[in-house]
Amino acid sequence: MKTYVSCIVLVVLCSSAVKALSKDWAYFYLKTACSLMGNSGGVQYPTSDSRVIAFQxxxxxxxxxxxxxxxxxFGHIIINKGGGYDSRTGKFTxxxxxxxxxxxxxxxxxxxxFNTDIVKNGAVFGTNLCRVRLVSTNExxxxxTARIEMKRGDKVWIRVTDNGKDAHMTISTFGGHKL
Incomplete structure (x- = not known):
């Protein structure tokens, strides 16, 4: 009877809660248990590729x-879903x-x-030229923007092109997300 109840609980979990799991280990064990029990009821299992990856x-x-x-x-992290951005290095992995x-x-x-490039693993993928006239009182x-194809472990960062003379804090930003 105990085994029967455990199977019912796992079936319920397999059919209704698999998509909500965010921990890889929990997903792995649940998926394994469901497949051992022959669950082929069309449940679409989440993959690591389907999790949200975004940072700002x-x-x-x-x-x-x-x-x-x-x-x-960019030292103040606003959002870092997926944990890819490292504020100590300024690099997204x-x-x-x-x-x-x-x-x-x-x-x-x-x-x-303050001129910058976006760089992937040392190769430039785009440039942002920013210069204001001396007589200007406005910021x-x-x-x-850039769209970059990446492999797991590739790194992207913003680097100074020639001279990073002076840029404002709090309104200078770097962000990205997986499409």
Missing amino acids: AKANKRLVNIPRHHAVK APVAGVYFFDWTIVTDNGDE KPCTA
Whole structure:
């Protein structure tokens, strides 16, 4: 009787709650139990590729005089679903393979210049040129986007192209998500 009740509980779990599981180990054990019991009732099991992967970070300090080809570190994480963004390095590491969409905004003012590239594993995939005239009293946001195909473990970051003279904190951002 005890085995029969356990099977009923697992069948109920298999048919109604598999999609809601977020822990890989729980998913693995439940999927294994369901397949051992012959569950072929059309349950669509989630894959690691179906989890949400998204991040958004902003500068937590003024970005001043960053040397050529150094990573821009957006130190304040707003969202980091999937855990791919590392604020210490400024780099996003793809937890799963796929095509990712990235955007980054640099905000300068009063004659400042802050030019950046988006880089995957050392190769440039896009550029964002941001320069404001000296006579301007307004801030200028410069935004660029990129769609990049990535393998699991590939890294993407924003780096300074030539000279990261001065950019505003809190409104300079870097984000992305898996399509």
